[in-house]
Amino acid sequence: MLTSTGTLDPAFRVAPVDRRLFGSFVEHMGRCVYGGIYAPGDPQSDVDGYRTDVAELVRELGITVVRYPGGNFVSGYRWEDGVGPVAQRPRRLDLAWHSVETNAFGLSEFIGWTRLSGVEPMLAVNLGTRGIEAACDLVEYANHPGGTRLSDLRAAHGSAQPYGVKLWCLGNEMDGPWQIGHKTADEYGRLAAEAARAMKLVDPGIELVACGSSGRDMPTFGQWEETVLGHAFDEVDYLSLHAYYEEHDGDRGSFLASAHAMDAFIDAVIATCDAVAARKRSRRKLKLSFDEWNVWYQSRFDGAADAEWAQAPRLIEDVYSTLDAVVVGNLLMSLLRHADRVAVACLAQLVNVIAPIRSEAGVPAWRQSTFHPFALTARYAVGEVLRVEPVTPVYQTDRHGEVPVLDVVATRDPDSGAVSLFAVNRHQTEPVASTLDVRGLALTAVVDHRYLGGALDLTNSAEAPQRVVPLEGTGARLDSGRLEVAFPPASWTMLRLS
Numbered sequence: 001m002l003t004s005t006g007t008l009d010p011a012f013r014v015a016p017v018d019r020r021l022f023g024s025f026v027e028h029m030g031r032c033v034y035g036g037i038y039a040p041g042d043p044q045s046d047v048d049g050y051r052t053d054v055a056e057l058v059r060e061l062g063i064t065v066v067r068y069p070g071g072n073f074v075s076g077y078r079w080e081d082g083v084g085p086v087a088q089r090p091r092r093l094d095l096a097w098h099s100v101e102t103n104a105f106g107l108s109e110f111i112g113w114t115r116l117s118g119v120e121p122m123l124a125v126n127l128g129t130r131g132i133e134a135a136c137d138l139v140e141y142a143n144h145p146g147g148t149r150l151s152d153l154r155a156a157h158g159s160a161q162p163y164g165v166k167l168w169c170l171g172n173e174m175d176g177p178w179q180i181g182h183k184t185a186d187e188y189g190r191l192a193a194e195a196a197r198a199m200k201l202v203d204p205g206i207e208l209v210a211c212g213s214s215g216r217d218m219p220t221f222g223q224w225e226e227t228v229l230g231h232a233f234d235e236v237d238y239l240s241l242h243a244y245y246e247e248h249d250g251d252r253g254s255f256l257a258s259a260h261a262m263d264a265f266i267d268a269v270i271a272t273c274d275a276v277a278a279r280k281r282s283r284r285k286l287k288l289s290f291d292e293w294n295v296w297y298q299s300r301f302d303g304a305a306d307a308e309w310a311q312a313p314r315l316i317e318d319v320y321s322t323l324d325a326v327v328v329g330n331l332l333m334s335l336l337r338h339a340d341r342v343a344v345a346c347l348a349q350l351v352n353v354i355a356p357i358r359s360e361a362g363v364p365a366w367r368q369s370t371f372h373p374f375a376l377t378a379r380y381a382v383g384e385v386l387r388v389e390p391v392t393p394v395y396q397t398d399r400h401g402e403v404p405v406l407d408v409v410a411t412r413d414p415d416s417g418a419v420s421l422f423a424v425n426r427h428q429t430e431p432v433a434s435t436l437d438v439r440g441l442a443l444t445a446v447v448d449h450r451y452l453g454g455a456l457d458l459t460n461s462a463e464a465p466q467r468v469v470p471l472e473g474t475g476a477r478l479d480s481g482r483l484e485v486a487f488p489p490a491s492w493t494m495l496r497l498s
C-alpha cells in the first residue's frame, strides 16, 4: 500500500471561497437551451416553458452564476432578436453550430430562468460580428433604470425593473481561428479596452471579463494574454481561461492528472498577468474567470456540420463515467486551490451539452456522474480554502510529466470551525494510506465520508439514474490530532470533520 503524510492547519489559508467558483454555462448550442432548461409543452415544464425538474437540479447542484448565451454562438448573435414579442422574433442561421435559431428564448426568458433557478446571470457580448455600439445598447437595455429608448423598450417588453446584470464577458474565445470574427491579440485587445470603457460609461457598476486564450495548447498562448492585457489591463476586472480535458488513446494516467495540468495553466496565466502589472508599475493582482472548464471528449466530435441547419440538434451529449467524475472533482480542487486569484468559474455546460444534468422529453431529468462531486463541493466547500501539501508518491505521465499520486485541498468554515477535505488518489491500482496532522484545528469527529471510485466505467442514464452515486467511505479515524484515512485507487473523496 502507498502512504502519504501531510498537515492541515488554519495558517495555510489561501483565500475565502468565492461562491462564484460554482458557476456554469448555458449556450444556445444543441439541446442546452431548447429541450434543456426550456421545453414549452413538456409535462415537466411550467407555464413559462421552463423545465422545473431541471431548475430543481440546478439548485441541488449548487450553481451560483450562469454565463449566457455563448460560447461560439455569441460571436454571430444579435441580442435584439431575442427580446420583445416572441411571434415577431426572426429565425436565423446560427453559424457557430450550423443550426437554426428560432429566438423563442432570449434575454428576458434567460433572466426569468435565472430567478427560478436562483442563480446570478453573466452575459457575454458579441465582439465577433459586432462591436462597441451593440454591447453598450445591451447594457443599457439590461441595466439602465428607465427614461431612454432601450430601457423604456425593456419596460415595454414587460420588465420595468432593470435586470441589474453585474458580470459581462467581452466576447468569447477571440483567439480561436474557429471564432466568427476571430481577431489578432492587438485587434481584440484594442476592441476589448474600448468596449469596456464605453460599457462602463453606460453602467459603472459592471464587472468585465476579457478573453484570455481558449486553451493552454493554443500557439498564441501567453503572447495573447500579454498583448490583450497590454491594451485592456486597466479597463477589465478579470481575464478568462478555458480548458477541456479528456482521456486520449487510453492514457488514463495523464487523464487522471488533468487537475495538475489545470494548476499549471492557472499558474502560467497568473504569471503573465503579474508580468503585465509589473511593466505597468501596477500592484494590482488581476483576478481570473475560468469560465469554461470540464471533461469533454472533443476528439470524438466531428464538428457541427452534422447539425444540417436543424433546430436544437443533439450536439456533444457526452455521457460521463465514474472516472470522469473523479477528474471533474479534481478540477474543482484545482480551482479551490487558486481561490486567491480565480474568482469566477463556469462548468461548461449545464444541461445536455457536455453537462452534469441530462433531460429528455417527457421523462424526469437525471444527474450524470459528474453532478455528484460538483454538488458536494459546492455545498460543503465553505469558508476559507486551506492549502494542503501532502508528502506523496509521484508517477510519470506521458502528457504532464511527473505528477503527485495524492492531491488534497481543504476548506474551513471560520464560524463553525468545520473542515471539508477533498482528495483524489490518481493511482489506478493502489490505495493510498494517508496520515494528516490536524492538531492546529480543534476537530473531534469525522461526520461525513463519501467517495467516487470503484467501477470506473459506470454511467447514469434515464433508465438507471442512480448507477453512479457517491459511496459511503469507511475506516477514517480521527484521534489525538491525527486523521488516518485510506483513499481507494482512482477515486475522489470528501471528508467532513467537525
Ligand code: AHR
Pocket: 027, 029, 070, 071, 072, 073, 172, 173, 214, 292, 348, 349
Ligand atoms: O462549450 C462548447 C464550446 O467550447 C463553446 O461554445 C466555446 O466557447 C468552446 O470552444
